[in-house]
Amino acid sequence: MTTTQDIYAPRFLSGDEFSIPTFRLLRQDGTLHEGAEAPALTRDQALRIYRAMVATRVMDERMMAAQRQGRLSFYMQCTGEEAAVIGAAAALDDADMIMAQYREQGALVYRGFSYDEFMNQLFGNELDYGKGRQMPIHYGSRKLHYMTISSPLATQIPQATGYAYGQKLAGDGHCTIVFFGEGAASEGDFHAALNMAAVHEVPVIFFCRNNGYAISTPSIEQFAADGVAPRAFGYRMHVLRVDGNDVLAVLAATREARRIAVEQNKPVLIEAMTYRLAAHSSSDDPSGYRSKKEEEAWRDKDPLQRLKHWLVARDWWDDDEEKALQETLRREVLETMKRAEKRPPPPLDSLVTDVYADVTPALQRQLDRLKTHIRLYPEAYPRGARSLDPDVKAREADGDAGDDSVSDPVNQGGE
DSSP states (O other): OOOOOOOSSOOOOOSTTOOOOEEOOBOTTSOBOTTOOOOOOOHHHHHHHHHHHHHHHHHHHHHHHHHHTTSSSOOOOOTTOHHHHHHHHHTSOTTSEEEOOSSOHHHHHHHTOOHHHHHHHHHTOTTOTTTTOSOTTOOOBTTTTEEOOOSSTTTHHHHHHHHHHHHHHHTSSOOEEEEEETTGGGSHHHHHHHHHHHHHTOOEEEEEEEOSEETTEEGGGTOSSSSSGGGGGGGTOEEEEEETTOHHHHHHHHHHHHHHHHHHOOOEEEEEEOOOOSOSSTTOOGGGTSOHHHHHHHHTTOHHHHHHHHHHHTTSOOHHHHHHHHHHHHHHHHHHHHHHHHSOOOOGGGGTTTSSSSOOHHHHHHHHHHHHHHHHOGGGSHHHHHHHOTTOOOOOTTTTTTOTTOOOGGGTTOO
């Protein structure tokens, strides 16, 4: 239904009539803004959030360094955006569905995904839930209600609307949150998803991480409007802009968004204003499109430090606990990485199983040809050859991967 007011001379609107404020609670020193009220949070809940943020940061630092050593083919960091991702995850019921883009590993950490599970996927070994079929950072967990990540940009956004429509029909009181960057919001999938969600009134939270860059393209070159939030007006959707480096504000905003989504079956758009402190991926060099001065200005807004100051002020955390946590996490990352590197890849036959109920003749012929090829050139496929025939004496083309003598990659020439 369209409602209009009659006018008798042309008067165009540009959108400048709307001004969307940014919701904030915490200052960088950990104190609350005047008039702000922290969301209800117990000590245990606050420490679960903080530990997940630190655990994500530690893993990201070490795995990027491991990629630089050649031990991992590819990696993407969440660095600088931990508050946006983990704050949102903490506001949900653990049975709510999370659909991620590729920088939301913190949500999995918060829900209990172990370092072993991360490493198995990153190295694509026999314990990888995806059976080695995906590139690194494409995590997924059925038990933690985290949909497996897809490479094509923004495909998860309309999928989230469809999944949430199913939740509405089921009436089980759950919702879906879908994460994406402001660059993905330029894809047609974004608009199709928001329109469908608004028309069918489904319980979905569209969570945009506006980190300033779509790989190397700054926001100012992506859209002329005031960010992504104003687009919600075109779909008559609830919307809120939040400081994405303020984990308490993100938590409070997402809690309210979830209430609207579940109780009213209404979609909500949240735009979290944050910054990607790391490169877009291990294949990117941000020095080519942004300055060190800009990066340092955002490092002063580090979301981990902001929450840490708040915890310390409440006597919920101290420097000794911080040191112990950092040391424990670093050790655990290194130990689990070494274990994952040593595990063999999935059996070759797993390439064609669970595609159909029964392996088709065409797939079987392809698999047989693959096995023949690997047996002819075992030196080119050392791990595949060992998986196929343990007695095949393939040359060790893996180098020193998995060598227990290798220490912390951060101190071994990594970034």
